[in-house]
Amino acid sequence: MKQFLEGSFAVAEGAKLCKPGVVSAYPITPQTHIVERLADFVATGSLNAQFVNVESEHSAATVVLGACAAGVRVFTATSSQGLIYMSEVLFNIAGMRFPVVMVCANRALSAPINIWNDQQDAVSLRDSGWVQVYAENNQEALDFVLQAYKLGENPKIMLPIIVNMDGFILTHGMETVDVPANELVDKFLPPYKAPYKLDVENPMSFGLLGDPTVYIETRYALHKTLEDCLSMIPQVGKEFEATFGRKGLDLVELYKVEDAKTVIVAMGSVCGTIKDYIDTQREEGKKIGLLRIVSYRPFPKEKVYEALKKIPKVLVLDKSISLGSEGPLYTEVKSVFANKKPKVSGFVAGLGGRDITIETIKDMVDISRKKEVRCEFLGLRPELLKEDFYVGI
DSSP: OEEEEEHHHHHHHHHHHTOOSEEEEOOOTTTHHHHHHHHHHHHHTSSOSEEEEOSSHHHHHHHHHHHHHTTOOEEEEEOHHHHHHHHHHHHHHHHTTOOOEEEEEEOOOSSSOOOSOOSHHHHTTTTSSOEEEEOSSHHHHHHHHHHHHHHHTSTTTOOOEEEEEETTTTTSOEEEEEOOOHHHHHHHSOOOOOSSOOOTTSOOOSSOOOOTTTHHHHHHHHHHHHHHHHHHHHHHHHHHHHHHSSOOOOSEEEESOTTOSEEEEEOSTHHHHHHHHHHHHHHTTOOEEEEEESEEESOOHHHHHHHHTTOSEEEEEESSOOTTSOOHHHHHHHHHHTTSSSEEEEEEOOGGGOOOOHHHHHHHHHHHHHOOOSSEEOSOOGGGOOGGGSSOO
16 A cells, blocks of 8 residues: 655554564664654554563664564664664674664764764674665665565574665655555565574573684674575565565666766665766766665675676765775775776765765766776865864864
């Protein structure tokens, strides 16, 4: 059924349809509406689950870890500082191979305090062992939640998944969303049957000491399973499409790349703006395309290589920065090609929620025509770049 919903409510509807037994989260801007809605579902009886109120995001992550260890499907959501506060537990969840599903309303990290959107929070946890996918719009945010459970709970995978959606831009943006019927979701996503769990009849333990004789093998197994997701993600997407009649998860999306001379690489909602820019440029005869990264972890290197190997110029737009190095997405794309073509330039924009407009995209393309750059910040305000601004903010 189609409904006009803000992104947070769409995600809550998607989570409800998956029938988690335990929901635990701590409210933080701009994620709060997601858990408020879920709490309302539980209170009114439309979701048969335990909603566990906690005093912090660290505790919320601990609750869903424990519930998942007991064999229960779980859900949580967070943002920014909350995600970082969870980080100790998130590494444990991945290492224990629990298929927790979390939605992250992407938001800038402090300091200075900033509640607006960029992707620094989730990108900073790229090495935690969680699958990470990035939605472009609210329909995808809802759909990705359903597919995240399908993927993560596969006995061959058993990994946690972060569904990323841009804070405010999507979480508070209103769109028409097709909320699927319960019967279709039940057909696509059967009840969770944990292949291993805490059980007094069959005792086992999780997260024990891994000394040097075994630890590296646990990392290897986690790494290899993430690589296995490169084939499983499109498979889940095809199953989703067969059930619901609309496109499901994939590793990447190609937009007018076939004959492009310049291709922009990006993730998340900004890809909609980029598509609008490309359409206007195409009307003027300029052949520009978009390679949208959907799966950031695992990173689809082969797909990226195949899409870009014949493209003369590639522009990577990061909404995060690896301080002291360069844009993380730029690093990933550049590593695919090493010294081979194409020429790859890296740009950083949108940090702290600063708007990425069509003019921003135009500036990026214009700069790339003049020079190849590694880490070019777009839209800086020169009046702020005084010597006393760099320290003691």
